[in-house]
Amino acid sequence: MALPMKVTFTAGVSGEWRILRSQTLTGAGLPAAPFLSVREGPSENVSGECAWSLCGFTSHLRYTDRREVEALVxxxxxxxxxxxxxxxxxxxxxxxAWWNLAQDERRTILEERSRHIAIGLEYLPEIARRLHHCRDVGEGFDFLTWFEYAPQHQAMFDALLQRLRSTEEWMYVDREIDLRLERAI
Amino acid sequence: MALPMKVTFTAGVSGEWRILRSQTLTGAGLPAAPFLSVREGPSENVSGECAWSLCGFTSHLRYTDRREVEALVxxxxxxxxxxxxxxxxxxxxxxxAWWNLAQDERRTILEERSRHIAIGLEYLPEIARRLHHCRDVGEGFDFLTWFEYAPQHQAMFDALLQRLRSTEEWMYVDREIDLRLERAI
Incomplete structure (x- = not known):
C-alpha cells in the first residue's frame, strides 16, 4: 500500500497478537488488555469495546540521508x-523542547550524537520495524514504533532498546510504554 | 494554541473570507464556492452543506535550520x-518522487538549490503565512499554505509566487490550486 498508510492498533479482548507485558517507562500508562489487533488502511472509529486504540501513519523518512537510506534498504x-x-x-x-528545535539541531542530536539510525542498522535484518507518526493527529503520543523478531532474538532486541534509551535523544522522551506481544493466531 | 493545531478550511455559502478567484494551476481542481471559513482547533466532520472542506495541521519545521529559524522569528x-x-x-x-527522496536530498533541492526559505524571508513581514500539513491524513494535498497581506502588497505576493514556481522544487508539484480571498466581515 502506498505511503502514507493509516495503521490502527487496538487493545481489547481479541486480536492477532497476545499482549505478554505492558511496561510504562515514562509518563502516563495505558489500560491493561489481553490482546492487540493491528489494522492497516482507512478505518472507521473503533467502538467502545476496546481498552484503547491508537492510530498512526507510515510516512516518508524525516532524518535519514541518502547513504543511510541505501544501507537500510x-x-x-x-x-x-x-x-x-x-x-x-x-x-x-x-x-x-525537542519539537522547538530546528531540523539541523534535531538531526545532530538524533544521529550525529545519539546514533539512532546507525544503532538500528546494527540490528537488521533480525529486528524488523515500522514507524508510525501520530503527533499531528492528537493521539497523546508522537510515534508508535512496531517491531517484529524471532523468539531467539529477544535479547538482541532488549539490547537495542537499552542502547537507544541511554542516548541524549532519549532525554527528550517524556512518555514511553513498552508492550511485548506474541502472535496469537 | 500549542502545536500541532488542526485547521479546517471550508468553502461554501458563508464564511469570513470572500473567494475572489480560484485558479487550478496543476492537477484536479476544487468545486467553486463564494466564501471560505477557517476554523482553528478540533472540529466535527463538516456537514454536506459545503462545496469542499480541507484540514491540515500546523507542525514543527521540517527543513529549517537554526540560523533560518532565528531569521524567520x-x-x-x-x-x-x-x-x-x-x-x-x-x-x-x-x-x-519527491517523497521518496532522502531528507538531505529534499533539503538540498528545497533550499540549497531552490532557496525556498530564503525567498520567503525576503517577503517578510509583509506577506504573513502559515503552513498546514495534510499528506498524512489523506486530503488529496500535502500542504495547505495560508497567506495574509495588505491590499497594497498584492504585486509583491504575486512576485513571491512567481519566483517559487520557477524553482527546481516546483518541478515536484503535481497539484496546485491558487485561491485568492478578501476579508468579508
Missing amino acids: SRQEGLARPEAKHAALIPIRKTE | SRQEGLARPEAKHAALIPIRKTE
Whole structure:
C-alpha cells in the first residue's frame, strides 16, 4: 500500500497478537488488555469495546540521508516473516523542547550524537520495524514504533532498546510504554 | 494554541473570507464556492452543506535550520493583522518522487538549490503565512499554505509566487490550486 498508510492498533479482548507485558517507562500508562489487533488502511472509529486504540501513519523518512537510506534498504526485511512470532509496540512522546528545535539541531542530536539510525542498522535484518507518526493527529503520543523478531532474538532486541534509551535523544522522551506481544493466531 | 493545531478550511455559502478567484494551476481542481471559513482547533466532520472542506495541521519545521529559524522569528508577523485584508490559500501536492527522496536530498533541492526559505524571508513581514500539513491524513494535498497581506502588497505576493514556481522544487508539484480571498466581515 502506498505511503502514507493509516495503521490502527487496538487493545481489547481479541486480536492477532497476545499482549505478554505492558511496561510504562515514562509518563502516563495505558489500560491493561489481553490482546492487540493491528489494522492497516482507512478505518472507521473503533467502538467502545476496546481498552484503547491508537492510530498512526507510515510516512516518508524525516532524518535519514541518502547513504543511510541505501544501507537500510539493503539490509531490512519486511513485517510478517513466518519466524517473527514476537513483536513489540513502543508508543513514545517527545517534549516540546525537542519539537522547538530546528531540523539541523534535531538531526545532530538524533544521529550525529545519539546514533539512532546507525544503532538500528546494527540490528537488521533480525529486528524488523515500522514507524508510525501520530503527533499531528492528537493521539497523546508522537510515534508508535512496531517491531517484529524471532523468539531467539529477544535479547538482541532488549539490547537495542537499552542502547537507544541511554542516548541524549532519549532525554527528550517524556512518555514511553513498552508492550511485548506474541502472535496469537 | 500549542502545536500541532488542526485547521479546517471550508468553502461554501458563508464564511469570513470572500473567494475572489480560484485558479487550478496543476492537477484536479476544487468545486467553486463564494466564501471560505477557517476554523482553528478540533472540529466535527463538516456537514454536506459545503462545496469542499480541507484540514491540515500546523507542525514543527521540517527543513529549517537554526540560523533560518532565528531569521524567520525576527522578521515574521502573525495572522489577523488589521491591515491584512487579502489572503490566499494554496493547496499543493508533491509527487511520489519527491517523497521518496532522502531528507538531505529534499533539503538540498528545497533550499540549497531552490532557496525556498530564503525567498520567503525576503517577503517578510509583509506577506504573513502559515503552513498546514495534510499528506498524512489523506486530503488529496500535502500542504495547505495560508497567506495574509495588505491590499497594497498584492504585486509583491504575486512576485513571491512567481519566483517559487520557477524553482527546481516546483518541478515536484503535481497539484496546485491558487485561491485568492478578501476579508468579508
